[in-house]
Amino acid sequence: VQLTPTLPVSPRSDALNPTTAKDAATYVVDLLAAIGVDYVFGVPGGAIEPLMDALAVSQRSGGPRAVIARHEAGAAFMAEGYARQSGRLGVCCATSGPGATNLLTGVACAKENGIPMLAITGQPAISLLGRGALQESSCSGIDVVGMFQACTHMSTLVSHPAQVESKVAAAVLRALQPDRGPVHLSFPVDVLRSPTPRAVDPHAFASLLGTQSGFKASGVHALQRALSVSEQTVFVIGRGCAGAIPHVLAAVEACDAPFVVTPDAKGLVHTSHPLYRGVLGFAGHPSARAALAEETDTVVLVGSKVSEWTSAAWNPILLSPRLIHVDDCATNFLQTPMARRHILGDLAGIFSDLAPRLGRRPRDTGWDATAPEPELAALPEPADPETVRPQQLMVALRERMVPGTRFVADAGNSTAWAIHWLREPGGTTADAEPPASPWLHVLTEFAPMGWAIGAAVGMARADPSSPVVCLTGDGSYLMNGQEITVAAQESLPVVFVVLDDAALGMVKHGQRLAGAEQTAFELPQVDFAALATSLGVEAHTVRTEAQLEALDLGVLRGRRGPVLLDIRIDGEAVPPMSLRLQTLNEA
Ligand SMILES: Cc1ncc(C[n+]2csc(CCOP(=O)(O)OP(=O)(O)O)c2C)c(N)n1
Ligand SMILES: [Mg+2]
Numbered sequence: 001v002q003l004t005p006t007l008p009v010s011p012r013s014d015a016l017n018p019t020t021a022k023d024a025a026t027y028v029v030d031l032l033a034a035i036g037v038d039y040v041f042g043v044p045g046g047a048i049e050p051l052m053d054a055l056a057v058s059q060r061s062g063g064p065r066a067v068i069a070r071h072e073a074g075a076a077f078m079a080e081g082y083a084r085q086s087g088r089l090g091v092c093c094a095t096s097g098p099g100a101t102n103l104l105t106g107v108a109c110a111k112e113n114g115i116p117m118l119a120i121t122g123q124p125a126i127s128l129l130g131r132g133a134l135q136e137s138s139c140s141g142i143d144v145v146g147m148f149q150a151c152t153h154m155s156t157l158v159s160h161p162a163q164v165e166s167k168v169a170a171a172v173l174r175a176l177q178p179d180r181g182p183v184h185l186s187f188p189v190d191v192l193r194s195p196t197p198r199a200v201d202p203h204a205f206a207s208l209l210g211t212q213s214g215f216k217a218s219g220v221h222a223l224q225r226a227l228s229v230s231e232q233t234v235f236v237i238g239r240g241c242a243g244a245i246p247h248v249l250a251a252v253e254a255c256d257a258p259f260v261v262t263p264d265a266k267g268l269v270h271t272s273h274p275l276y277r278g279v280l281g282f283a284g285h286p287s288a289r290a291a292l293a294e295e296t297d298t299v300v301l302v303g304s305k306v307s308e309w310t311s312a313a314w315n316p317i318l319l320s321p322r323l324i325h326v327d328d329c330a331t332n333f334l335q336t337p338m339a340r341r342h343i344l345g346d347l348a349g350i351f352s353d354l355a356p357r358l359g360r361r362p363r364d365t366g367w368d369a370t371a372p373e374p375e376l377a378a379l380p381e382p383a384d385p386e387t388v389r390p391q392q393l394m395v396a397l398r399e400r401m402v403p404g405t406r407f408v409a410d411a412g413n414s415t416a417w418a419i420h421w422l423r424e425p426g427g428t429t430a431d432a433e434p435p436a437s438p439w440l441h442v443l444t445e446f447a448p449m450g451w452a453i454g455a456a457v458g459m460a461r462a463d464p465s466s467p468v469v470c471l472t473g474d475g476s477y478l479m480n481g482q483e484i485t486v487a488a489q490e491s492l493p494v495v496f497v498v499l500d501d502a503a504l505g506m507v508k509h510g511q512r513l514a515g516a517e518q519t520a521f522e523l524p525q526v527d528f529a530a531l532a533t534s535l536g537v538e539a540h541t542v543r544t545e546a547q548l549e550a551l552d553l554g555v556l557r558g559r560r561g562p563v564l565l566d567i568r569i570d571g572e573a574v575p576p577m578s579l580r581l582q583t584l585n586e587a
Helices: 024-034 046-060 072-086 098-112 144-149 161-176 189-193 202-211 217-229 239-255 263-268 286-291 330-335 347-357 390-400 413-421 451-462 474-489 505-514 528-534 545-550 578-586
Strands: 039-042 065-068 090-094 117-123 154-157 182-188 233-237 259-261 276-279 298-302 323-327 341-344 406-409 468-473 494-500 538-542 563-568
Touching (some): 024 189, 024 202, 039 072, 046 182, 065 474, 072 090, 072 098, 072 117, 072 451, 072 474, 090 098, 098 117, 098 182, 144 154, 144 182, 154 161, 161 182, 161 202, 182 189, 217 298, 217 323, 217 341, 217 347, 233 239, 239 263, 239 298, 239 347, 259 263, 259 286, 263 413, 323 347, 330 341, 390 413, 406 451, 413 468, 413 494, 413 505, 451 468, 468 474, 474 494, 474 528, 494 528, 528 538, 528 563
Parallel strands (some): 090 117, 117 182, 259 276, 323 341, 494 563, 538 563
């Protein structure tokens, strides 16, 4: 194998064994295979072509392969969905220039929502940088590395084959450390094609990944003491509990203490758990606020950023000296300086150590499946019988989707309706074990319209064994709905539920609730079913609640391939979004 003549010769190139040396693109794919990643989501282009080639070769031997999105942001959203569902690294790729800039929104979303992701973009050959090459994106072009620096934990140009191994390893390790998030590698096309020295076997590298857990015994003892003298404790469960939820709930149950969840952690628990008191934060429940009332002397926040949506706009009922903050991510403590105590460490480790020490017998958790769940008000009367109440849509989906269905709610009113009204299908069955994987995903930090469309495809790609319901708005679907064709190509069981109100509804209701000018929210009435049918996807239009009732959702069990439901919802129904307005008004 020859290095290309334009490249300086690597000082280690003489150490290359021509029989084992492979190009950098193959090295990346081998490393992904070693850490269990089986899909790379992306859109091709000249500068990233060697990676696509390596993925094609890999696919032939059953290794990682490419899933081609319609837009690079969709690819990044898919990589996020894949990471959320599989617990592994999400990987996306794009060509240089516009491919990379299209990818950026999805990568920024992963940063703000703590999703481990590797974004790989291409560059023209090193020798061409600074010479006006097509789509140059180095610091002498549009500087993609610089742009991604602001939206990732690490962004670097891999400017020599000898850097490949160390930069790829450093990037992957960084993405998977708390504070988890995206990293970005920009590869000139000639570097991707160059033979790469290998000092470390990818499998040896993979073994490094399992070694990050740990906590101090003093922290567990302090938490145990605080809980033993507390008269009334409330736990606040955040999304950081995802890998530790059985252990966290074991401690909650041993204390017989009520718990609330942040909006993005609702999917981690059964809402029929007898100690569950609802969602605290955006679109949350009065019962959650009541749980944090004055008689509570200890509030244990576990695994969460403190942001506008997760803290009910930095509400003092959460942020007070009653607080003990337990997290595996030290930077989350920066937002809770008032806490009585900060306990840092691996959450599964801390809580599996703590629960048996609490001394109290775990309560009998066999709960009464028929008891009403605490947090919901009565359904409002239908305002217009010719439409579907969004609240009723959430109830119907919960009652009629198969157990094991996963939901992803998009930016816009879908998020508010889902956080407040949705519950997991089959959730009324008494089941003492928490859900095996989250049944609901929402964004709380950086919420781009159309995220749920890509995320649903990525989740279904990671696990196609049960349906994924994408709750999205008509505005979001018009922005990113083309990714439905990826679900069709890949035969993925995604149910696209379009909450169709012919409006940018969250904008409309936000303006109304704020008493502001009513402007810029109207959308045309679109026949989304016809649109989907033209793409070869089965679709139904639902204009009334009777039609919703008549829909046979049971057929979705075991289905391969997507379906679209255009639900003409009551656009007058006011979404539970007052928290957002409070923050906007106070600004
Ligand atoms: C990319 C992007 N652009 C703009 C916004 C601001 N925004 C938030 S919700 C929303 C309206 C969404 O409309 P639609 O998808 O129809 O959902 P609805 O609220 O009507 O249910 C807008 C414009 C955003 N979150 N993301
Ligand atoms: Mg809408």
